[in-house]
Amino acid sequence: MDDIDLKIIGLLALDAKRSLADIGGSVGLAPSSVNERIRRLTASGAIRRFTLDLDPAAMGMQTLVFVWIALREDADETAFREYAANHPLILECHHVTGAWAYLVKLRVSAPPEIEGFLADLKEHRFLGRSETVIALSSPVPGSFTPKDM
Amino acid sequence: MDDIDLKIIGLLALDAKRSLADIGGSVGLAPSSVNERIRRLTASGAIRRFTLDLDPAAMGMQTLVFVWIALREDADETAFREYAANHPLILECHHVTGAWAYLVKLRVSAPPEIEGFLADLKEHRFLGRSETVIALSSPVPGSFTPKDM
DNA sequence: TACGCACATGGATGACATTGACCTCAAAAT
DNA sequence: ATTTTGAGGTCAATGTCATCCATGTGCGTA
Structure with missing residues (x-):
């Protein structure tokens, strides 16, 4: 190269x-x-694919959310990773250093939708503690390419 | 639509x-x-542009970093946003709720490079406090589209 | 019913990606 | 020093494809 x-x-x-x-x-x-x-x-593999950069607002995904997650002691970590990979709202999921185990980035249409997201995490018995951060504005928004559809 | x-x-x-x-x-x-x-x-505007999804590793950007930032009391917020928008390493910058003012996402070739990034922030008199989080692995990596070049 | 608009069609046209034969240069081997 | 080899470049031919336009069709409105 x-x-x-x-x-x-x-x-x-x-x-x-x-x-x-x-x-x-x-x-x-x-x-x-x-x-x-x-x-x-x-x-x-340097170029993974030709794709689109979309406007999240036009796609009805106005709200950008970061969730810090500590898994339950008894959580199946492999299952969680797979869950994250297949979850349509989860744009990124990283195993990170620091006080929290995972950082998850997702887009929803509006804040109330976050509740459902967290509830689903709990139902799957992944969620220990979590902390939710919402983006108010984005000086550097990054590109947006949904996974599923 | x-x-x-x-x-x-x-x-x-x-x-x-x-x-x-x-x-x-x-x-x-x-x-x-x-x-x-x-x-x-x-x-x-729903489709912003046709672009590439690249492999960060192949581009020599193996290390994914998140930095929480609280600006200095006397920092010029507009200048900071502009700085972030033009910084080649900063992939995203979001004004967020919670204890920190900004969440910045960047990619570097290796952890030592983070020091230079923070030093530069300090030199520009933006940086109050900060907390750096490094991604160890990424179950859902998201797409990678550098800004500049 | 008649009108008008938004959208789909299909064919003509020219631009474009793709391919293969050939060329060039430089590094490795004799 | 000369030959060999291979990677990467050019050029031209080919066929695919995007693009454009004139036309057709259905639906909501006057």
Whole structure:
């Protein structure tokens, strides 16, 4: 992965619809060369996929929530990870250092929906303690790509 | 935005390179109709852009970090937001409820790099107190789309 | 009933990705 | 020093695809 690869990735990250000829012009390569590099980057896994960056509000997911979670002593950690991976609202789940075991990031349409989320966690006997943090605004929102649909 | 729009978005989110004919087959529309719907979704802002989902490790950004930040009393909040928006390492920055003012998410190549990040925050006179949390593993990693390049 | 709008269709057109044959350069082997 | 090898580039041919437009269709409204 050299500078040209990085440049190509940078251009595609901003606009994945740019033509190979266009990109080639920007990096000084023929279209087919750009194509071959993209093919290699995809094959190697550096590019995971071509996808969309969506507007959460337009998708009805206005509220961004972070939940710190300490699992129950007797919780099945593997089951929890699988649960998180398949949960449509959970955008990210990280095992973290510090006082809490997991940090979960999710989007809901409105705050009341968080209650249902936590209740479901409890029902599955995962939830020990938790702390919920809601984003009021986002100077740097990050990209939004739902999992399921 | 109806069910068909959602289905189209879902398909494109998984693979934004699928052809219009292919998508049309899945949703029961002619290619040109799918095209028109995508055009509308993009024009309305529901689709922000076509982009890439990258492998952070392949990009040399193995370490995921969350930093809780309380700004200095005399900090220029607007300047901080701008700083965050332009910082290449900061993937997200949210103004949040709770004991801390901001939650910042960033990726670095390795933990030692975090020190430089915090030092820079201090130099800009933003940083009051902070607490740093590092992700050990990520059952649900989320997508990765760097900002700059 | 008649009108108008929003959306779907299908075919023409040109742009584009894709492919393969060939070329170039540099590093490794003889 | 010369040959070999391989990675990566160019160019041109090919076929797929996005795009555009003229037309058709159903539905809510006057």
